[in-house]
Every structure is written in C-alpha cells, then in structure tokens.
Amino acid sequence: MRVDLFDFELPPERIALRPARPRDAARMLLVPGQGALTDHAVRDLPLLLRAGDVLVFNDTRVIPAQLEGLRGEARIGATLHKRIDLRRWQAFVRNAKRLREGDRIAFPADVAAIAETGHDDGSWTLRFEGSEPVELLLERAGRMPLPPYIAGKRETDDADRSDYQTMFARKEGAVAAPTAALHFTPELVERLDIAGVGRETLTLHVGAGTFLPVKADDTAEHRMHVEWGRINAATADRLNAARAAGGRLIAVGTTSLRLLESATGEDGVIRPFEGDTAIFITPGYRFRAIDGLMTNFHLPRSTLFMLVSALMGLDRMRAAYAHAIAREYRFYSYGDASLLLP
Structure with a gap:
C-alpha cells in the first residue's frame, strides 16, 4: 500500500509533553467496529469491558538508555x-x-x-x-530516552524517571515505554479485578526503532525493526483457556499485540515464544490472537498507525483520528488513549 495513505495533519499543540495526573484521568476514545465513536476516560474501562475479558500487558522496564x-x-x-x-x-x-x-x-x-x-x-x-x-x-x-517529539520540545527531567515507566514494569531492557499501560493505576486495576476482567503479562523489549519514520513510498518496501520478546508456557495456556471460555483478549499497547500475533499460529493457538520478532502489520493482515486493542494515538505515516488501520480499517481510523483532533485529545506517548473493539 502507498505510505501516503496513512498521512494526516496533526496540530503541534495536540502533542502531550506531560502525562495526565492521575494517570487514569486521561481521556479515552471508544472505537467500535460499527456505530458511533464515544468519548470516555481511562478510568471508565471497567464499564466498557466484560467479565472474562483479559487485558494483556507488557512488563518491560525502560532503562536510561x-x-x-x-x-x-x-x-x-x-x-x-x-x-x-x-x-x-x-x-x-x-x-x-x-x-x-x-x-x-x-x-x-x-x-x-x-x-x-x-x-x-x-x-x-x-x-x-x-x-x-x-x-x-x-x-x-x-537519561530516560524520551521520544524525539517530546525531547525536541523540552529537557528530560527527574519526573520522567517515573512518568515514563508503567506500574507493570519488571524486566529491564526497553528503550521506549509500552505507553498504553502508562494510564493504569493500582485503583483502576482493583476496579478491573472487581469487574471480573483478568490480566496477564508478557515481555517485549521495545526498541528505539519504534520511532523511526517509514521512508519508503510503499509499505512493501519498509524494513521493520527487530525486538526481543517472551511469552512463557503458563501464560500462553491461560490466554488460550480464557479465549476458549468466551473471553476477549485485549492487548494493552501495540507491543503486546505484536508479540501475541508473533506467537500465534494459523490455528489461533498462542504458543510459548522467546526470541526476536519483526512482525509488520498492515491492512489485509488477519489477526489471530487478539480481539481488541487499547493504545495511544500514533504518528502519521507510522507503522503503528498502519497497525491500527489493519485492525479497524483505514477509513475508520482516519475518522477516529479526525474526531480526536477536533475534540482536542492529547497525542502520542504521554497523550490520551483509544480502545479499539472490532
């Protein structure tokens, strides 16, 4: 596909330079497969999911790289x-x-x-x-490796040591945060537990290549960066069981999604995985592992905007981003969230 199909205009003032406080006060746009887009806050998540659904988090920890x-x-x-x-x-x-x-x-x-x-x-x-x-x-x-669209506008400071780290961070090795999970707080997790929403973790050490621009004119010519990840056997078994019981697997962040899809066969079964992945998801891809995605708003012409367009359809995501810009959502790593449920 032509890369320019994934371009859009974003006013510079929509780029968030600091996270929302508290974290779960960030706004969240619900994007269903059909029907109206609706505006929420991240703290509404327990009301938007169902008992038996499972959120899948990335437990990588950002190093001062x-x-x-x-x-x-x-x-x-x-x-x-x-x-x-x-x-x-x-x-x-x-x-x-x-x-x-x-x-x-x-x-x-x-x-x-x-x-x-x-x-x-x-x-x-x-x-x-x-x-x-x-x-x-x-x-x-x-220093913490803030994305270039933040670091180019302000100096990294001590607050970023905690702001750019999720509450699930355990395994050191990432040089970029799995930013969708930055919105979670212990209070929100407790409410999700009460609502019967499960959670699992995997590890994908996010690389700085996630910020590299797509320089090719066609997606077929782009070389995807490589990242290392792991899903253990027990986690894979629990995820397969949850899905077999009718629960939806909701990836929290594109990093969780990419590793889940890398570990899943054509039969839809998630298997243990340890190693590198360079999976590049564009429209036309058939998703095998996940039933939804919580993610932030991404750069134009980026591999991540291509991924969400593959999940929801390019026209649907262009409409969602136009809505978010018009309603003054905050974009990128420290910005607001979207919940995509095809």
Missing part, C-alpha cells in the same frame, strides 16, 4: 536500542561520522564504551568497559 559523551573533542550522542550480550548494545549514534571502529567514547560518571562495529543503518555496536552490569552504568550516566 540515552547517553551523551565525548570521543576526543567530538560530542557523541548514543541511544541504545537492542542488547547483543552482557556488555554489548546496538545504538543509534548522533554525530556518527566522527566515529571509527575502536574509538573510545567517554560518558559521564566514569562510564566508557568502545565503538566496535558500524552498521549500514547508521547504528553502532558499543562495548561497555569494566565489569559492572551495564544497567548500573546506565543508571549513573544515562
């Missing part, structure tokens, strides 16, 4: 996006033309890395010096 350092006199910016092994990460690098293989980059707090290998996409493999776990080094020297 953005680093600023020096190679000699040259300033080098690095955003880690995929772990290779205990000491090596692949990173998108700013001012990469100043790097050569073997160069040492000095970051703050006595943290340093060697630029080992440059890649065709402009990224580099960085090997961190020393024996301390890289996660500890990043806690000392790194």
Whole structure:
C-alpha cells in the first residue's frame, strides 16, 4: 500500500509533553467496529469491558538508555536500542561520522564504551568497559530516552524517571515505554479485578526503532525493526483457556499485540515464544490472537498507525483520528488513549 495513505495533519499543540495526573484521568476514545465513536476516560474501562475479558500487558522496564559523551573533542550522542550480550548494545549514534571502529567514547560518571562495529543503518555496536552490569552504568550516566517529539520540545527531567515507566514494569531492557499501560493505576486495576476482567503479562523489549519514520513510498518496501520478546508456557495456556471460555483478549499497547500475533499460529493457538520478532502489520493482515486493542494515538505515516488501520480499517481510523483532533485529545506517548473493539 502507498505510505501516503496513512498521512494526516496533526496540530503541534495536540502533542502531550506531560502525562495526565492521575494517570487514569486521561481521556479515552471508544472505537467500535460499527456505530458511533464515544468519548470516555481511562478510568471508565471497567464499564466498557466484560467479565472474562483479559487485558494483556507488557512488563518491560525502560532503562536510561540515552547517553551523551565525548570521543576526543567530538560530542557523541548514543541511544541504545537492542542488547547483543552482557556488555554489548546496538545504538543509534548522533554525530556518527566522527566515529571509527575502536574509538573510545567517554560518558559521564566514569562510564566508557568502545565503538566496535558500524552498521549500514547508521547504528553502532558499543562495548561497555569494566565489569559492572551495564544497567548500573546506565543508571549513573544515562537519561530516560524520551521520544524525539517530546525531547525536541523540552529537557528530560527527574519526573520522567517515573512518568515514563508503567506500574507493570519488571524486566529491564526497553528503550521506549509500552505507553498504553502508562494510564493504569493500582485503583483502576482493583476496579478491573472487581469487574471480573483478568490480566496477564508478557515481555517485549521495545526498541528505539519504534520511532523511526517509514521512508519508503510503499509499505512493501519498509524494513521493520527487530525486538526481543517472551511469552512463557503458563501464560500462553491461560490466554488460550480464557479465549476458549468466551473471553476477549485485549492487548494493552501495540507491543503486546505484536508479540501475541508473533506467537500465534494459523490455528489461533498462542504458543510459548522467546526470541526476536519483526512482525509488520498492515491492512489485509488477519489477526489471530487478539480481539481488541487499547493504545495511544500514533504518528502519521507510522507503522503503528498502519497497525491500527489493519485492525479497524483505514477509513475508520482516519475518522477516529479526525474526531480526536477536533475534540482536542492529547497525542502520542504521554497523550490520551483509544480502545479499539472490532
């Protein structure tokens, strides 16, 4: 499909620079397969789901993966996006033309890395010096990797350390938050429990590639970024049982959805999964695992807007986004939510 079909105009003031407080006070647009669009708040979720439905969350934890350092006199910016092994990460690098293989980059707090290998996409493999776990080094020297549409408008600060982390975050490794789950609070989860709505977790370490623009003119020419994920056998069994009993599986975020679909066969059975996925979902895709999606509002021409258009139909999502813009919903990572129920 032509990528320009997924374009739309978004007023800059609609981009949220801070989350709603409390988190579940964010607005939420209900988009059914047919019928009217209706405006709600995230805290209305227990009234919009049914007993027996299951929300599937991503329990990845965002690491402070953005680093600023020096190679000699040259300033080098690095955003880690995929772990290779205990000491090596692949990173998108700013001012990469100043790097050569073997160069040492000095970051703050006595943290340093060697630029080992440059890649065709402009990224580099960085090997961190020393024996301390890289996660500890990043806690000392790194910043939270806010999306470019936020970081370009304000400085990252201490509030982002908690704001850009979900209440379900357990497994360190993401460099971008599974933002739909940012809206949840313990009070909302308790009300969902009372309503009989189940919840399960999986792990997909979200990479910075999620923010890369689609530069191709046709979706068939776009190369999707790779991310690592895991669904264990017990979780897969419970999800299959819930669906067999008539419950709907509602992915909380496109990251949960992409991993569920990667783990599900043509027979609709979710299986244990551990490894990389580069699944690219565009209109025409047949969904096998999920019955709905809670997600934020996405960038024009992005793979995520293509995904929601695959789920609901392009015309339906263009109408939903036009409604959200007209009603002054807040967009992107710190913005409001939509609940898509085809």
